[in-house]
Amino acid sequence: MAKRKRLTAPDPERLAVPQERHAMPISDIPTGIIPTPRRAPIADVAGQASAVAALEKVAAEMQAARSEGRMAIKIALEDIAGNYLSRDRVALDEAEMEVLTASLRSRGQQTPIEVVEIEGGKYGLISGFRRVQALRAMADTGEGPNHALAFVRHPEDASDAYTAMVEENEIRVGLTFFERAHIVRKSVAAGVFSSEGEALKELFASASRAKRSKIKSFMPVVDQLGSVLVYPNAVTERLGLALAARLGTEEGFGSRLRDRLRKAVPKTAEDETELLTKALQGKQPKAPAAKQSQKAAVGSEIGAGKSVEVSFKPGELRLSGPGVTPALAAQIRALLETSEGA
Template sequence: MAKRKRLTAPNPAFLDTPAPETKSMFSAPSKAPIADVARDASASAALNELTDTMARARDEGRMVVQLPLDQIVMDHLVRDRLVVEETEMRTLMTSLRSRGQQTPIEVMQLGDGRYGLISGWRRCHALSLMAEDDRNDTPTVLALLRRPEEASDAYLAMVEENEIRVDLSYFERARIVAKAVEEGVFAMERTALQELFHAASRAKRSKIGSFLPVVRALDGHLRFPHALGERLGLGLAQALTDDPGFADRLQARLTGAERDTADAETAVLTKALMVQNQSLKGGSETKSDAEKPAFRDETIGAFTLRRHGDGTLSILGAAWPKRMESDLLMLLKAASDRVGK
């Protein structure tokens, strides 16, 4: 019987090493790779969606952004508010210091990191003064980004905000109408008036339109245009319409007058209007008197009774008969007695 061969290991050292456990040979990873990929994809999608949502909100003017004040172009539009009282500005600054900026301004992107101001000029000016007082070199302002399709939309936004927040004078309202036409935003003043003040009553638009002759004559000549009252302004408008030469005389009066206050300027305008009205009245009376005939005749038989403009009477015709002189004298005596009574 053949002997069995004993099998030996190729490397006897292997016999001294304990056999590995079955579990350790096939251990699964702690986290499945597919779960990591799904989680990362979900987070990325959510982040992209949030980014897109915030970008749309910013572009559509639904999100308040903080902008450097020196990037705001304050004179991008012709402003309708011409003068801001110092007391009013100090009150606004006090409110901003105590409560912060409660209402954002409205701007439009101009490119190169600049923004054109649509509404909020007073807030920007107040924040600028505050920065000077506090020696702050990097003041900021809260703003809403707008994307007006037309320049007229930007002007309309400015006018509507100031109609709500600021008590503009009729001169200032009429001036923005004239300037909008001058800037080419509207073709005619009538169109600009209708579009910019479409929410106003017809009577109010009519008064604003009536101030346009005053704006043409006095824009740049008045120091206190916001103080020009409605009644005085309408009177000046009528006088300027009736006599185009009145504009030059009115400007000359303003140039030569001392008017350090609104009351002083109003007094100059009032006096000029009074003189103008008296001149027009005198001229019309002189013209009417000149147009009247010097006398009016009434024929009675062979005689003519002439009534003169000064009230005197003349009898014209053939020589007065001698026999009728006594009758005439009696008639004149009776008339004289009646006048005496």
């Protein structure tokens, strides 16, 4: 007969209510025990596509800014061709260059130059000639970087490049009348413009007709004295117009004046100006007689078979027709200025 197992009463401690225990913080659970939630694959693809699109947009904007000349880039000074255009600046003022160099030394280049891409990985200088000269001088002495900040322009033709150069210099430091006439003559000689009239109209589009007329009157000074003047920018408007009048009407005056300038070799701008002034006064009698001779010269010009039409209204006397030549305009202007000074 099988033995029966005796049942024993349960242990009271084991039947007691279990004590409350705190759950383990999620941060303490070892990695891998609880799987981390993941986004759906389509969300990852969408996020990457958005980031790529944003980068492409930024890159496209930077490329557009560069191609449109709105973003300045660094260009090595040795890659900048300063002789790409015939410069309108015929001389650099030492005092102004010292001020510019001091500014570049203390504050760096604040205003970019303007260039155009040319062959051989080089850049032709449009505007900023003085800045480039100052930067090169500083680089040679180790005082500055060997590069310049520049806007890359894309002029449609050479006339646009010349116009940009003239406009930039007119805004920054006004050109002298000699420099204005000089660049007109150079641009026509280079074939950029077909005539002086076209060059004047394009290069100095914002100038008044009277100002363009004065620039044209300076042409004889550039043509006959440009090669011998040491300080051409010191020739004032009044002095230049008086010289133009004599050069256009008095035979041999230009050659005599060139000889005097070559022999004298003026050391300063004041010396050269004094020489030019004395040359003008040399064959001019006193003011009344000068007025008479000028009137005669004007009369002979008008009476040389060229018609001149005269119109008048209060405050304005206008001459027109084929008889109104640059020489005649210069004579009349000199006559009026002499009358004002009498």
